Amino acid sequence: MIVGLGNDLVDIRRIEKSLERFGARFLARVFTEGEQARAGARAATAQGRAAFYAKRFAAKEAAAKALGTGIGDHAWFTDLEVGSLASGQPVLSFHGRAARTLAALVPAGHRPVIHLTMSDEYPLAQAVVILSAEPRVIG
Incomplete structure (x- = not known):
């Protein structure tokens, strides 16, 4: 069963400017x-690096929307981490506050399943997150 859905669109140029202006702090x-x-x-180029980060920024925003909270007290950017499988498929991990918020959405006897897709076409990056709950299999 779906327990949350989030979508976000990011202007890659905005991330480029944040990287230029704030660098390591951002x-x-x-x-x-x-x-x-x-x-x-x-990411070998500055634009490729900005696109890499923009997709992940969009994924984190989409995840926070799927949680129903947005970024803030219940999920912070660094509570959400985007990685990938060997195949290249993106995976989203929830830590800390975000993990606790996700656990509260999932009914008893179920486990959370996180679906993520990301895409970019300069100057835009987009991500969709679907949070679902599947019954735990015992045995």
Whole structure:
């Protein structure tokens, strides 16, 4: 069953400006160390780096919307982390406050399942998050 749905659209140029203006301070406030390390390994150009971060920014905003809270007391940017499987499929992990908020949405006897898709076409980046709950299988 679906327990949350979120969507977000980000102007990559806005992220470019934040990176130029605030640099490491912006990165530390919004992205985990793991996300920052992956950006360094995957994005060769300034525009590619901004697109990488913009997609993840959109994913975090979409996740917070799916939680029904937005970014704030119940989920902060660094409570949400975007990684990927070996296949390249993006995965979203919830930590701290975001994990507790997600757990409160999931009915007893169920486990959360997080679905994420991200896309970009300069100057826009977009992400959709679907939060669902599946019955726990015992045995």
